[in-house]
Amino acid sequence: MRKEVFANMDLSVLPSIGLMCFLLVFVGILIWSYRRGSKDLYEEISNGILEKEK
Numbered sequence: 001m002r003k004e005v006f007a008n009m010d011l012s013v014l015p016s017i018g019l020m021c022f023l024l025v026f027v028g029i030l031i032w033s034y035r036r037g038s039k040d041l042y043e044e045i046s047n048g049i050l051e052k053e054k
Contacts, residue, residue, distance in 0.1 A: 032038075
């Protein structure tokens with residue numbers, strides 16, 4: 001059945017679906033990176049790296 005669906009499907013839609021998936025992931029990462037409180041976390045991580053080196 002799956003072969004029949006793919007054989008009859010218009011494949012010109014697949015690049016658009018791929019682009020939309022990429023954009024959704026990219027926007028999700030941007031939102032996650034710039035969320036409220038993330039600056040404190042990133043500063044803590046960056047200072048922790050310098051403190052561990054002795």
